[in-house]
Amino acid sequence: MGGPDTQRSGVSYVMPVYNEIAYIDDAIDSVLAQQYDGPTELVLALGPSTDGTSERVRQRADADPRIRIVDNPDMAIPIGLNRAIRASRYPIVVRVDAHTELSEGYTATGVATLERTGAVSVGGVMVANGRTTFQRAVARAYNSPLGLGGASYHTGGEEGPAESAYLGIMRRDELLDIGLYDEEINRGEDWELNKRLRDAGHIVWLDPALRVTYWPRDTWRKLARQFRATGIWRGELVRRAGGRSPLRYYAPPALVAASAFSVLGLIALALGLLAPDTGPVALAVITAPTALYLLLLLSLIVAPLGGSTARDRLAFVGVIATMHFAWGAGFIGGALFGARGSVDRSRTES
Incomplete structure (x- = not known):
């Protein structure tokens, strides 16, 4: 994962974590397995989990010096992301969620796209997956235009300028310049951040070669709660x-x-x-x-x-x-x- 500083810009992965015991090891492993010719670190914004996630994350951090932890007692995603970004050490920030897994070559491809296009934020395609009948049905809906309206980061498409970037491989200085994530927004924070980047004259870019596995909600009740909250914040935005x-x-x-x-x-x-x-x-x-x-x-x-x-x-x-x-x-x-x-x-x- 590491490499000579002179070859590529350093990368800081930032990941908000709270109650993700079923997914956290796979998410961390997908980051640590990235082959990237430059220095890297994983900064976890850790909320006070109640399912054993906190203990597991601390075990992983004790075993690998590339993993660092910042406390996130508020549990809010944008606040945790901002804490992790401020604590990060490298000029490129890669957002990762605890219920996602990066594909092989994700970092190297994303950084190359960032440099090739002059973009400030690059995103790829969310590839939803499921372990149960219900979760697989949710995954099919995520991957279908019928489920989420055909947004490019769900269905793919041609490479080029985009409205937003899923998760995002981003330039840290420009994030700091616009004030990072809006901490008053609890859903849709990616879209709002990328809108401010575009309003500031920066390029947001879709590269469909970038693939991220996403594990969706696994019960009807959780799905309904998620989409109601997402709809509320979209209406607010x-x-x-x-x-x-x-x-x-x-x-x-x-x-x-x-x-x-x-x-x-x-x-x-x-x-x-x-x-x-x-x-x-x-x-x-x-x-x-x-x-x-x-x-x-x-x-x-x-x-x-x-x-x-x-x-x-x-x-x-x-x-x-x-x-x-x-x-x-x-x-x-x-x-x-x-x-x-x-x-x-x-x-x-x-």
Whole structure:
């Protein structure tokens, strides 16, 4: 992992960690296994875990001088990232999450792309994976345009300038210049950071050759909590940006609003609140969006996209609907009322 300082710029991996006992060893191993011709370190922002993660991380740090620990009692991801970056020693920062694994050659390729393009932030593709039927269904949804709207870091695409960078291989000085991560944002911090980099005139770049394995939530409840929190913060960020955001962000809240309209319309028809002669037309108009969405879900049950077995496809359809409605409802709340400090506890609560 190490190498002569004269050959390549030093790299500091920064990783926020809290209650990740099932994934932390694989995440650390994927970092330490990187073949990079330059000095490296791994700075872990360690929260007060309750599942044995803290003890395991300290064991790893005691056994390898490349691993350093900074305490993160707040447990907030952007605060932990900032603490790790400030404690880092090298000019290139590589963000890693505790539930991800870097692919072979990730660092060398990413740093070369950073230098070749003149970018300040380079990201690759999230490749979601799963260990159980449910987690594999979530992974399929992450890797599908139907699940997360076709963002380039989920589906890939051609190399070039990008809106944001997943995780990110970044230049430390420029991060410090813009004030690092916004510590008041608990979700969507990557997008917001890269927006400020772009606003400052810097290049954000997608290199689809960079691959990161991501292990998603493994229960319905955790998934719903995650996507609700993510939707809330996306609504908050859209609110701050004055609505100037990609159209894909508005699809889930439009679905939630249309479904609510359908339910209210059906209730009004049942109660006789609509004129009888407008009933059939009103019913068609009111239910059309929801009916079309239900037809889409039904088509996924028979489509191979959702998996090879009926159980896989049913899980996939349930996951897609959970993502859309939880994210959409959260977005509406965040856009109308702000995030108000909402925190995603989906990985830390049972």
